[in-house]
Amino acid sequence: MKIATWNVNSLKVRLPHLLDWLQSAAPDVVCLQETKQTDDVFPAEALRAAGYDSAFSGQKTYNGVAILSRLPLSEVQTGIPGFVDEQKRVLAATIEGVRVVCVYIPNGQSLDSDKYQYKMAWLDALIAWLKDEMQRHPRLALLGDYNIAPEDRDCHDPAAWVGQVLVSEPERARFQALLDLGLKDAFRLFEQPDKSFSWWDYRMMGFRRNLGMRIDHILLSPDLAPMCQASEIDKAPRKLERPSDHTPVLATLRLE
């Protein structure tokens, strides 16, 4: 089972890229973030025609998540239980016995912003919920835009980013708390090229100069991680005209 995550930065704009990519990459499951559209206009029919069922939770202008699957989805859930949040950032579904959790973790804006406080509280709620969710679903995959570069090697210029969101110590501590639950970073289970990133700023020719960050991740529970055969970042969609600023991250699982 090939699973993937991709922040599309507007599904309306990126639908042609997505449909092409589904064809070429042939993933079985795709978690999308920043769909930026309400559920009544979600392109479920176009995706169904491409062979994918979908679950989605969107809102106008901001945020929005979806899970696409070639296999049946069940137990669809939106949001973090008990955490009141107007923003559509979480969607979970069970596919082939795997609990797939799609997250769009808040950006935080800057360390002195109230959005940063929201990010921290949000992450604490996520960690607490996942601890329970992993008990219920030993095969769990957490995919999404984490807005956290876990280590300095996940940032093109760590010195320039000191004191900024995506790399701050409290954010990284919460990423580590996810690892402490037993989750494994699928990408780091394998040898990877240096300076592997999943997001590049639209400005300053960030992609061409590879001034990026690795902030989109696939974490796998202890039962699932040993079944992971490969994980990679697919940079191809980032090279197209009018791309998303993020590019897909994939993991291949051999379910036993």
Place this chain on the structure above:
DNA sequence: ATGGCCTGCAACGCAGGA
């Protein structure tokens, strides 16, 4: 790297992203 872009909304200049 110190700014430059992109998106959506709604009405052309914001907010928000990262």
